[in-house]
Amino acid sequence: MRRLPVRSLAVLATVGTLALTGCGTETAGGGAPATAAAGRTIRAHQVMRLTEVHAETGMTLLEGPTFDENGDLLVVDVTAPAGEPKVMRVDVRRKTSKAVHTDDRGAYTSAQFSPYDGRLYLTDYAHGEIVSLAPDGSDPRTFFSGEVDGAGMNPDDIAFDKEGNLYVSDSRGLSTGDAHGRVVRIERDGKKSTVLAEGLAPVNGISFDADYQGLWISELTQDRISYLRLDGAGTVTSRHTAIRVDGGIAQTDSIAVDADGNLYQALHGRAAMIVYNKHGERLATVEIPAGTKGLESATNVAITPGGTKAYMTVSGPGGGYLYTFDALGKGIRQSNGG
Known part of the structure; x- marks a missing residue:
């Protein structure tokens, strides 16, 4: 994270200062430059405000939207102080929300349900840990903490x-x-961790492609999306710069992928997302209505499983909001937060 004003969460240096930011690294391959004029504009519409700026932290930052098996949307607030909801469950039809989890230390930057045990996994950026919860928010456990190859994680x-x-x-x-950013693989039992790629700028977004053949990653400070091809054992066999994002003052945040293989690249520093196909062609820009005040970053998106209704987390001095738009492809696991 960086400092105030809110920056998409690539960084949360400490819970006390709550600075936000993100990263990138040079690799082989040229990458496809994306022209600002390419693609169409998709207008996102406000669903509801979920949070206001917290007096204790001076900000609010929504992240990690992910659907549970009942169709409810779970969202994290990275900068929520102790006692305030750090994980919320949202009924998007009724436009209501309720607290699922809070604690006195976590700075959670993403949320994902595991296909192995069905638990909700949260990344604690500030403390270098991964925490899991039961689907109802109970039974918090530290799934992973400590160093990977001699260095702690963010x-x-x-x-x-x-x-x-x-x-x-x-x-x-x-x-x-x-350039100390990495991609780390952790076995599903939490007992073994492996660095798959290193020497990157700070890595923010990560998503499998539609066929689980490789990983898309965004390097926030370089406005770059890279592609890591994997073998059957989950080892990286090649890596290249795939897309160079023309973000201006905005930077590359989280990534989601739909059933057609399209990439939804969130922007830190602009309340918008850019949609590319797998060949790097810019298909569309998702934007909130022109003239909307107080919203600075669109951090992440979840697309309804099997449908095209998408929900984007947007934050800034005006608060933390959910916006909705029609995605270009149907939602799959790779579309469900990150």
């Missing part, structure tokens, strides 16, 4: 493979600007 987003192993974007280096 875990940002999660992607699960079909077997329930975790692939985590590690935003190390965000506070210094150094």
Whole structure:
């Protein structure tokens, strides 16, 4: 995270200062430049306001939208102080929400349900941990903490493979600007961790492609989306810069992928998302209505499983909101937060 005003969460240096930010790294391959004029505009519409700026932290930052098996949407508030809801369950039809979980230390930047045990997994960026909850928010457990290859993590987003192993974007280096970002694989039992890629700018978004053949990752400080091809054992066999995002003052945040393989790239520093196909062609820009005040970042999106209704988390000095739009493809697991 960076400092105030809110920056999409690539970084949360400490819970006390609550700075926000993100990352990137140079690799082989040229990458396809995206022209600002390409694609059409999709207008997102407000669903509801979920949070206001917290007096204790001076901000609010919604992230990690993910649907549970009942069709409710769970959302995290990265900067919520102790006692305030850090995980919320939203009934998007009734436009109501209720607290699911809070604690006195976590700074949770993403949420994902595991296909292996059905629990909700949260990344605690500030403390380098991954925490899991029962679907109703009870039974909190520390799933993973400590160093990976001699260095602690700043875990940002999660992607699960079909077997329930975790692939985590590690935003190390965000506070210094150094290329210490990594992609880390953690076995589904939490007992073994492996660095799959390193020497990256701080990594923020991470998602499998539609066929689980590789990972899309966004390097926030470089406005770059890279592609990591995987073998059957989950090992990276190649890596290249796939898309260079023309974000202006905005930076690349979380990533989601729909059933057609399209990428939804969230923007930190602009309340919008850019949609690309897998070949790097810019298909559309998702924007909130022109003239909307107080909203600065669109951090993430979840697309209804099997449908095209998408819900985007948007935050800024005006509060934390949910916006909705019609996605270009149907929702799958890779469309469900991150």
